[in-house]
Amino acid sequence: MIKNETCKMCGSDKIIQGVKMLDFGHANIKRSLSLEVDKSKGFFHKNIEKSDISTNVCGNCGNIELYAINYHELWEFYNSNK
Secondary structure (H helix, E strand, O other), X not given: OOOOOOOOOOOOOXXXXXXXXXXXXXXXXXXXXXXXXXXXXXXXXXXXXXXXXXXXXEOOOOOEEEXXXXXXXXXXXXXXXX
């Protein structure tokens, strides 16, 4: 998680870090939102790297910043076997 001490929008130091961003799916089941890099070549040969999303929220203006938790792995996967 990237830690910002101040809000990029208003400059406040009232930052709530590491807030989970959730989706309430079928039957109101909670799931964390995630990112996906898909390099699959077909339906049966899945080649996917995923990352959950971490969120920072400004307690002063409500600005939200989203971060990929395993951004390094996403970048390495994206660049592999281009």
